[in-house]
Amino acid sequence: MTDRPLTGRMREDGAALDLRAYERAGGYAALRDALRRLAPAEVQKRVKDSGLRGRGGAGFPTGQKWSFVPMGADAPHPKYLVVNADEMEPGTFKDRLLMERDPHQLVEGVILSAYAIEADVAYIFLRWAYKLSEARLARAIAEAYDAGYLGRQILGSGYSLELRLHISGGRYMAGEETGLINALEGRRANPRSKPPYPAVVGLWGRPTVVNNVETICNVPHVIGRGAEAYRKLSATGEGGTKLYGASGRVKRPGLWELPLGTTIREILEEHAGGMRDGVRFRGLLPGGASTDFLVDEHLDAPMDFESLQKHGSRMGTGTMIVLDDRTCPVGMIRNLEEFFAQESCGWCTPCWAGLHWVADILRDFEEGRGEMADLDTLAAHARLLAPGNTYCALAPGAAEPLQSGLRHFRDDFERHVREHRCPWR
Numbered sequence: 001m002t003d004r005p006l007t008g009r010m011r012e013d014g015a016a017l018d019l020r021a022y023e024r025a026g027g028y029a030a031l032r033d034a035l036r037r038l039a040p041a042e043v044q045k046r047v048k049d050s051g052l053r054g055r056g057g058a059g060f061p062t063g064q065k066w067s068f069v070p071m072g073a074d075a076p077h078p079k080y081l082v083v084n085a086d087e088m089e090p091g092t093f094k095d096r097l098l099m100e101r102d103p104h105q106l107v108e109g110v111i112l113s114a115y116a117i118e119a120d121v122a123y124i125f126l127r128w129a130y131k132l133s134e135a136r137l138a139r140a141i142a143e144a145y146d147a148g149y150l151g152r153q154i155l156g157s158g159y160s161l162e163l164r165l166h167i168s169g170g171r172y173m174a175g176e177e178t179g180l181i182n183a184l185e186g187r188r189a190n191p192r193s194k195p196p197y198p199a200v201v202g203l204w205g206r207p208t209v210v211n212n213v214e215t216i217c218n219v220p221h222v223i224g225r226g227a228e229a230y231r232k233l234s235a236t237g238e239g240g241t242k243l244y245g246a247s248g249r250v251k252r253p254g255l256w257e258l259p260l261g262t263t264i265r266e267i268l269e270e271h272a273g274g275m276r277d278g279v280r281f282r283g284l285l286p287g288g289a290s291t292d293f294l295v296d297e298h299l300d301a302p303m304d305f306e307s308l309q310k311h312g313s314r315m316g317t318g319t320m321i322v323l324d325d326r327t328c329p330v331g332m333i334r335n336l337e338e339f340f341a342q343e344s345c346g347w348c349t350p351c352w353a354g355l356h357w358v359a360d361i362l363r364d365f366e367e368g369r370g371e372m373a374d375l376d377t378l379a380a381h382a383r384l385l386a387p388g389n390t391y392c393a394l395a396p397g398a399a400e401p402l403q404s405g406l407r408h409f410r411d412d413f414e415r416h417v418r419e420h421r422c423p424w425r
C-alpha cells in the first residue's frame with residue numbers, strides 16, 4: 001500500500017482531526033522531539049537534505065530558501081513565516097483538502113518551520129472563499145494555544161511563536177509572494193521588485209519566508225522520519241509524496257497523494273479512471289493553468305520537477321486540467337487568458353495591455369473572425385510575456401498555455417480561420 005504521510009490519517013467521513021485525534025495518530029511528536037533535541041540549524045539541514053521543494057508552483061528547494069534568512073543574535077527581529085494558502089490558481093484544490101481535513105498537521109508544520117528560521121510571528125494567508133478551512137484552522141489554532149504548542153515558551157522550551165490567521169482580499173496577485181506581503185501590510189497586492197528578497201527584507205522590512213501549505217505540511221514528516229526516509233518516499237529521488245489532482249472529463253476527477261514522480265499515465269488512467277466514455281484525451285496542463293500543455297507523447301513522463309521541465313512544461317501545483325476532443329482548445333485557452341487579463345495588477349505593458357489583446361484575438365477565432373496572420377500576433381504576444389519582461393510571474397505563466405497551445409493545436413486554430421466559425425459550436 002502507498003505510504004501517504006500527508007493524507008493517510010484523514011477521516012473517511014470528511015470531518016477534521018481534532019487535537020486529541022491528531023496526537024493519537026502521532027501528531028506533534030516531531031515538534032516535541034525537535035524542540036528537545038534539534039537546534040534550528042539542524043531542522044534546516046534535515047529539510048535541505050530531504051530534497052523537499054516548494055509545492056506552490058515554482059518548486060524552489062525549501063531548505064535553501066530558509067538558509068537565506070539571517071540567523072543568530074545579530075539577526076533583525078521580528079522575523080516572519082507566512083503560509084501561502086491563497087490557492088487561486090485555476091484547477092487547483094489541493095491545499096484546501098489539507099486545511100479542512102488535517103489542520104493540526106499544518107499548524108505543527110508552521111511551528112517547526114518557524115522554529116527553523118527563528119521566526120517570532122507566523123501568518124496563514126487564506127483564500128477568502130475557503131470558509132470551512134477558516135473555521136477548522138481557527139479551531140485548531142485555539143486548541144494548539146491551549147495545549148501549549150503556540151504562544152510563549154512552547155512546551156517549556158525557550159522558543160515562542162504567535163500564529164495568526166489572515167483572510168485574503170481575494171485577488172490572484174495576492175498569492176504571488178511579494179504581492180502577498182504587500183497585502184498583509186494592508187497595501188494593494190502589487191509585487192515588489194527583487195532583490196532584496198523577502199528572506200532578508202520582507203514583511204514590514206523584516207526577514208520573511210513565504211511557503212505553500214503543502215510544503216509546510218511536509219515538514220513534520222521530514223523531521224519525524226528523517227531526511228533519507230522522506231526522500232525515499234518519491235519514485236524518482238526528488239523527495240516525498242505529492243498531492244496530484246485531475247479535473248476535466250475524466251471518470252473520477254479528484255486528488256491523490258502519490259510518490260513524487262508517479263507517471264502522468266498512472267495518475268490519469270489508474271487514479272482518475274481514464275477519460276469518460278465517448279471522449280478522447282487531447283492534452284493536459286500538468287500543474288494548474290500557468291503551465292505548458294503536454295500531449296500523448298508525454299504520458300509516460302514522471303510528474304516531477306525536473307522531468308516535466310525536460311518535456312517543456314512545469315510541475316506547477318501538480319493538479320492537472322485535462323483537455324478532451326469535445327472541448328475546443330481555442331476556447332479553453334481563451335477562458336484562461338481572460339482570467340489572467342482580469343487578474344493583471346496593471347504594472348507591466350505586455351501583461352495589462354497584452355493579455356486583453358490576446359483574449360480579444362482568441363474571441364475573434366471563436367466567433368469566426370480569426371485570420372491566419374493573427375497566429376503570428378499571438379505568438380509575438382507569447383514572446384513578450386516571457387520571463388524577464390515583466391515584474392512578476394503572472395505574465396510568463398499566462399504565456400505557457402498560449403505558446404504551447406499554438407504549438408500542439410495549430411490545426412485547430414487554422415480550422416477556425418478556414419471555416420469562419422468554431423468547429424465545436
Ligand SMILES: Cc1cc2nc3c(=O)[nH]c(=O)nc-3n(C[C@H](O)[C@H](O)[C@H](O)COP(=O)(O)O)c2cc1C
Pocket residue numbers: 053054055056057058059060062084085086087088089172173174175176177178210211212213215216392393394
Ligand atoms: C500570480 C501568482 C499567484 C500565485 N499564487 C500562489 C498561491 O495561491 N499559493 C502558493 O503557494 N503560491 C502561489 N504563487 C507562488 C508564490 O509566489 C511562491 O512562489 C510560493 O508561495 C512559495 O512557496 P513554496 O516555495 O513553498 O512553493 C503564485 C505566484 C504567482 C506569480
Ligand code: SF4
Pocket residue numbers: 173191343344345346347348349351352390391392393394395396
Ligand atoms: S506581470 Fe502582470 S501581474 Fe505581474 S507585475 Fe506585471 S502587470 Fe502585474
